[in-house]
Structure formats: C-alpha cells, structure tokens
C-alpha cells in the first residue's frame with residue numbers, strides 16, 4: 001500500500017454493488033455502519049463500525065446537495081410533462097396550484113436528501129477511496 005490507499009482500492013467493487021449499498025445507506029468501506037443518524041437526514045461524522053470519515057473536507061456534501069437538486073428537478077420535470085394527461089382541476093385556484101407545486105418540491109427535496117448524500121459519498125469513495133483510521137492502525 002505504498003500509494004496510501006487501503007485494500008479496497010485494489011479490489012474495486014462493481015458499480016451496481018456500490019449503488020445498492022448506497023441506497024441501503026451503509027458505509028462505502030465496511031458496508032455495515034450506517035451513514036445517517038436518527039430520522040432527520042443527519043450525516044454521522046464517521047462510520048461507527050470501521051471509523052471511515054464521512055466528511056472528507058469542509059463543504060463535502062455540497063455534491064450531495066447538487067444531486068438532491070438534480071433528482072428533485074428531474075422528477076418535477078417528469079411530473080410537469082405528464083400534467084396534460086391528468087384531469088383538469090378547474091376548481092383549484094392558481095395560487096393553490098402554485099402552493100401545491102412548492103409543497104411537492106419541498107417534499108421531494110426532503111425525500112431525496114438521503115439517497116443523494118449516500119450516493120455522493122459512495123461514488124466518491126468508489127472513485128477515490130480514502131483510508132479508515134482503524135485500517136490504517138492495523139498495518
């Protein structure tokens with residue numbers, strides 16, 4: 001390990017496995033420790049199982065925020081394109097429709113935070129793995 005990377009870097013997992021572990025919100029290194037704490041999308045500082053730091057650098061999860069935004073906008077565009085197929089709700093005022101769209105957008109953003117952050121962390125770890133401290137102390 002002269003290049004400073006851990007053993008997983010040499011045996012890179014398949015991208016499909018990376019995505020599956022990410023969507024289970026598990027540590028990209030040991031696949032056992034959780035990424036989030038509690039119900040409210042709070043990312044742990046490090047994996048409670050292997051000690052892998054989840055925050056590589058300040059502002060690390062801006063990429064996760066961008067993914068959240070992308071997923072949200074993607075679903076909004078899809079739903080918007082499908083609206084001509086839906087029945088018209090003439091009895092709902094325009095202001096209420098805008099309110100519903102805003103509420104739908106906020107709901108999507110909250111829903112997509114966990115998958116987006118977990119994907120960001122897992123894909124970054126897959127592309128450029130960093131070392132968990134407990135593995136570093138082993139050898």
Ligand SMILES: [Zn+2]
Nearest residue numbers: 027030047050
């Ligand atoms: Zn771990």
